[in-house]
Amino acid sequence: MAATIHDKYEIESEGPNICLWLKGNWRFSDGIPPATSLTEQLAKHPHCQHLKFHSEQLDQWDSGLMTFLVRLIEHCRQQQIAVDQSGLPQGVQKLLKLAAAVPERKGARRKVLGQPILARVGNVTIELHRNWEDLLDFVGEIMLALVNMLRGKARFRTSDLLYQIEGAGPSALAIVTLISVLVGMILAFVGAVQLRLFGAQIYIANLVGLGMAREMGAMMTAIIMAGRTGAAFAAQLGTMQVNEEIDALKTMGISPIEFLVLPRLLALFFTMPLLCIYADFMGILGGAIVSATMLDISFFQYFQQVQEAVALKHFIIGIVKAGIFGVLVATAGCFRGIQCGRSASAVGYAATSAVVTSIVLIVVADAAVTIICQVMGL
Amino acid sequence: MKNRPHLEISNLTMAYGDIVIQEKLNFTVARGEIFIIMGGSGCGKSTLLRHLIALMQPAKGEILVNGTNLWQVSQEERNQMIRHFGVLYQGGALWSSMTLEENLAIPLTEYTDLTPLQIREVISYKLSLVGLSGFEDYYPSEISGGMQKRAGLARAMALDPEILFFDEPSAGLDPISARLLDDLIVELRDSLGATIVIVSHELASIFAVGDNSVFLDTDSKTIIAGGAPRELLKTSTDPRVRKFLTRAA
Numbered sequence: 001m002a003a004t005i006h007d008k009y010e011i012e013s014e015g016p017n018i019c020l021w022l023k024g025n026w027r028f029s030d031g032i033p034p035a036t037s038l039t040e041q042l043a044k045h046p047h048c049q050h051l052k053f054h055s056e057q058l059d060q061w062d063s064g065l066m067t068f069l070v071r072l073i074e075h076c077r078q079q080q081i082a083v084d085q086s087g088l089p090q091g092v093q094k095l096l097k098l099a100a101a102v103p104e105r106k107g108a109r110r111k112v113l114g115q116p117i118l119a120r121v122g123n124v125t126i127e128l129h130r131n132w133e134d135l136l137d138f139v140g141e142i143m144l145a146l147v148n149m150l151r152g153k154a155r156f157r158t159s160d161l162l163y164q165i166e167g168a169g170p171s172a173l174a175i176v177t178l179i180s181v182l183v184g185m186i187l188a189f190v191g192a193v194q195l196r197l198f199g200a201q202i203y204i205a206n207l208v209g210l211g212m213a214r215e216m217g218a219m220m221t222a223i224i225m226a227g228r229t230g231a232a233f234a235a236q237l238g239t240m241q242v243n244e245e246i247d248a249l250k251t252m253g254i255s256p257i258e259f260l261v262l263p264r265l266l267a268l269f270f271t272m273p274l275l276c277i278y279a280d281f282m283g284i285l286g287g288a289i290v291s292a293t294m295l296d297i298s299f300f301q302y303f304q305q306v307q308e309a310v311a312l313k314h315f316i317i318g319i320v321k322a323g324i325f326g327v328l329v330a331t332a333g334c335f336r337g338i339q340c341g342r343s344a345s346a347v348g349y350a351a352t353s354a355v356v357t358s359i360v361l362i363v364v365a366d367a368a369v370t371i372i373c374q375v376m377g378l
Numbered sequence: 379m380k381n382r383p384h385l386e387i388s389n390l391t392m393a394y395g396d397i398v399i400q401e402k403l404n405f406t407v408a409r410g411e412i413f414i415i416m417g418g419s420g421c422g423k424s425t426l427l428r429h430l431i432a433l434m435q436p437a438k439g440e441i442l443v444n445g446t447n448l449w450q451v452s453q454e455e456r457n458q459m460i461r462h463f464g465v466l467y468q469g470g471a472l473w474s475s476m477t478l479e480e481n482l483a484i485p486l487t488e489y490t491d492l493t494p495l496q497i498r499e500v501i502s503y504k505l506s507l508v509g510l511s512g513f514e515d516y517y518p519s520e521i522s523g524g525m526q527k528r529a530g531l532a533r534a535m536a537l538d539p540e541i542l543f544f545d546e547p548s549a550g551l552d553p554i555s556a557r558l559l560d561d562l563i564v565e566l567r568d569s570l571g572a573t574i575v576i577v578s579h580e581l582a583s584i585f586a587v588g589d590n591s592v593f594l595d596t597d598s599k600t601i602i603a604g605g606a607p608r609e610l611l612k613t614s615t616d617p618r619v620r621k622f623l624t625r626a627a
Contacts, residue, residue, distance in 0.1 A: 028490055062538040067499040070506070094569035095507065098562075102509030343474035343519050 008033050011041055016049040018042070018081075022058040026065035035071035042075070051076055053087035066095055138257075138335045142265065145258045154258045164267035168229045169275060175228065179220050180212075180279040184286025187211050192295055201295045205305035208287030213314040217280035219366060221272060222325035226358035230333035233264050234354035237337025238347040246338065256338065265330040272326030273319045280318060313378060321369050325362050332357040382445050384409045384541060384573045385430065390439035392425050399425050402600050403439070405592050412567055412574045412587050414607060417594035418622065423577045424468075426594070427545055430575065431465055432456060443541075461489060464539030464572075468546045470530035472518040478505065478529050479514035485536045504532040508562065524555040528562075535566070542566070544576040548583050560586050581625065585611070593619055 010021040026032065042048060058065075069092065076083050085093050115123070148154040191207040237260060240246050249256045284306055291297040336354035340346050383406035390403040399422040407413045415423050428434045429441060432448050441448045443459055451459070472481050482501045486492060492500065505511055508528035510521075518526050527547070534542060547563065548556035560583045567574050578584055584591070584607045591610065593603040595618055603610055603619045611623045620626065 028492060028496075032496070034495075063500055063503060067496065067503045070503050071499065091569040091571065094565060098565055098569070099503060099506040102506070102511065104506075104511035341519070343517075345475040 006033065006037070009038065011038075013045050013048065016047055017052065018045060018048050018050065019052050019054060021054045021056075022065075024057070025059045026061040026068070028062060028064040030060075030064075032064035032068055035068050035075070038068075038072060039075045042079070042081070048081055050082050050084065052084045055088050055092075058089065061089075061092070065092065066099075069096060070099060134339060135335060138338070139331065141255075141257045142261060142331065145255060145262050148258060149262060154262060155254055156259050156263050160259075161263040161266055164263050165271055167232075168225065168267045169271035172224065172228060172271075172275060173278070175224055176221055176275055176279050177282050179224055180217065180282035181286035181289075183216050183220050184208055184212060184283030185290050187216065187283070188287035188290035189294070192290065196295070201291075201297060202301065202305055204287065204291050204295060204297065205302050206309035209284055209306040209310040210314060212280045212283035212287075213310050213318045215318070215366070217283055218272075218276045218318045218321040218325060219362070220283075221275045221279045221322060222329060222362045223359060225268065225272065225275075225326070226329050226332075226355050226362065229268065230329040230354050230358045231351045233330065233333030234337040234340070234350040235347055237334055238340030238350040241338065241340045242342050242344075242347060261330075261334040261338070264334055265327060268326035268330040269323055270326075272322040272329075276319055276322030277315070280315065317369070317373060317378060321366065324365055324369065328361040328365055329358045332361055383407060384444065385413075385575070386440075386442040386445070387430075388440050388442070390426075390429065390441065391437045392422060392429055392434070393437040398437070398599060400594055400599050400601075401438075403592075403594075405601065405604060407573060407575060407590070409573055410567065410571050411589040412563065412576065414584050414588040414591035415575065415577045415594065416579055416584055416591055416607075416622070418579065418596055421594045421596040422599075423579070423594060424545060427543060427575070427577045431463055431543055432460055461537060462540040464534035464537070464542045466527070466530050466534045466542070466544045466547060468549055470518065470523075470526035472526055472530055472533065474518050477515050477517055478510070478521075478532075481518070481529065482533050482536050485533070489537060500536070504535055505529070507535070507566075508532045524551050524559075527551065527559065531559075531562070535570075538570070539572060541573045541575065544574065544578075546578055546580075547576060548578065548580045553582070556580065556583060557586075559583075563587055581623065593622070 008023055008026065010023065012019040012021070020038075024030070042051075069088075073083050073096070085096060088096070145154055149156075187208050188204050191204050192201065195201050195203055195207075237246070240260070246256045246260075249259055284303075288299055288302045291302045292299055333354045336350040336357060340350040385407035387403055387405050391401040392399045392403075403426070415426055417423050425434065429436055432441075435449060446459065448456060448459065472478070473484075476484075479498075479501050482504060483497055486497045486500060490497075501514065502511065505513060508531050510525060510528055510532065513521065513525070513529070518529065521529070527550075542563075544563070547559055551559060563574060563576070564587055566572065576583075576587070588607040591604060591607050592601045593610070594600070595602040603614055603616055605613075607623070610619060614620055614623070
């Protein structure tokens with residue numbers, strides 16, 4: 001008969017039988033000995049076949065004792081030591097039974113969490129390809145919905161369209177004003193420093209006027225809309241996807257593309273050119289402020305120069321771009337929303353990727369339009 | 379202290395702004411009992427639960443936990459008290475961007491000094507209690523609704539709470555899963571000795587697990603009956619209670 005003493009437990013061995021006396025408090029707050037300290041001692045009794053518990057001296061216990069026992073019993077199972085649980089408190093016995101009631105499902109545990117880099121590149125590529133196909137699908141469905149609308153058969157509510165127009169247009173005026181005026185001022189400021197070198201200050205009006213009308217007006221509005229409205233579209237539709245609202249529309253035979261996407265698309269298509277015109281003038285105004293204060297060019301001189309330098313076609317090019325950007329932002333936002341997964345983080349991801357997709361599409365489209373204009377001599 | 383009821387609710391009035399939901403609520407929950415809050419839809423059961431777990435402040439009246447008023451202590455002390463609560467929300471309310479293991483690890487890393495190895499052991503033990511051994515690396519979206527509920531229960535039990543609150547535990551579960559969850563609740567009460575408060579309108583589980591109960595009524599805005607649900611079914615003469623308990627049309 002041999003005994004090993006620890007402040008939480010005592011081991012007593014007699015031939016093949018081992019008795020484990022649990023003592024004192026076994027709560028996490030009191031400190032729990034690691035199960036390995038005991039299993040190491042059990043290993044010193046190679047002939048042990050039977051483990052019995054005594055808990056008369058056991059006081060308070062919580063999950064600390066339980067995790068210890070679970071480990072210990074698992075160890076005994078591996079070493080083929082029979083465990084007699086009858087000496088444990090009732091509650092502990094019940095919990096152990098409960099914990100063992102459903103065996104670990106085979107294969108449930110994930111084998112590999114990390115992937116080799118090549119597999120990851122492959123997966124991303126496949127994903128990109130699928131994304132692209134989905135986007136084409138989506139654009140096709142929008143086309144069909146548009147055709148339906150022109151035939152007067154599309155199902156959406158006019159009030160929805162007006163609501164979306166209000167959200168995308170008038171509500172965005174303040175931010176568009178701020179950004180456009182500042183962009184106009186920045187353009188004028190950058191130009192002023194250079195033009196002053198050879199006394200050509202008055203051409204600041206050409207620079208700002210052309211820059212805003214052809215490029216920056218449409219571009220800045222589009223980027224604001226991507227961040228403001230595109231992300232909102234993705235989050236709204238994404239949340240509807242999570243709540244199965246989109247499924248509910250489908251089962252009623254209402255196309256979510258017609259009902260949800262069309263009003264948003266049209267709203268941006270109508271408001272973007274208007275916002276763009278507004279942004280153009282605000283930008284030109286910003287340029288005027290810098291010219292008047294830094295370059296001593298009067299408002300009258302400045303606006304006359306703008307009138308001479310910027311033909312109507314430049315404005316029209318900008319406005320056409322704005323319309324295109326509007327469609328792109330709405331498409332990207334709605335596409336990411338409809339494509340959204342079914343969890344909270346998926347909605348966040350949808351909103352982020354809507355903005356990224358919009359901005360990429362805007363810049364690519366801008367480049368394309370610029371090249372086309374170049375070729376056509378506009 | 380041991381003989382004092384675990385929860386004492388006295389003269390509680392619950393309101394959203396000026397709209398009173400329930401008033402003059404008085405009841406106590408004894409240590410180690412399974413207490414049911416029942417009533418029809420919209421009677422304020424879930425609101426009462428939100429009051430009990432200190433998510434909402436009473437408009438009037440007191441909520442005593444172990445004899446201490448929840449709302450007469452500092453925010454810090456209140457947090458300390460809430461730490462002994464475990465709550466299973468209706469949909470499980472698992473954090474969707476985290477695996478089950480991470481979901482359970484949050485309370486353990488925040489509130490205990492356990493080593494990472496110990497935390498892993500506790501998580502694996504708690505998951506085994508609810509029959510989810512080996513599902514540590516799964517995201518909530520990858521497991522079924524019943525499993526999400528059980529995982530939510532494992533998270534609620536992570537800190538060995540003294541009181542477990544359940545909001546509609548069987549909602550959205552098939553009869554068999556609901557029955558298993560009921561059994562599990564009783565098992566846990568018997569082995570852990572925890573007090574359990576359940577908000578429910580599922581008659582089957584009310585009769586199966588309830589030791590004591592209160593019945594909230596929408597129209598009179600207060601408790602119209604209380605006691606063991608099986609007794610209530612036999613003895614209650616109030617037509618509203620009878621209608622509810624016998625599913626009379």
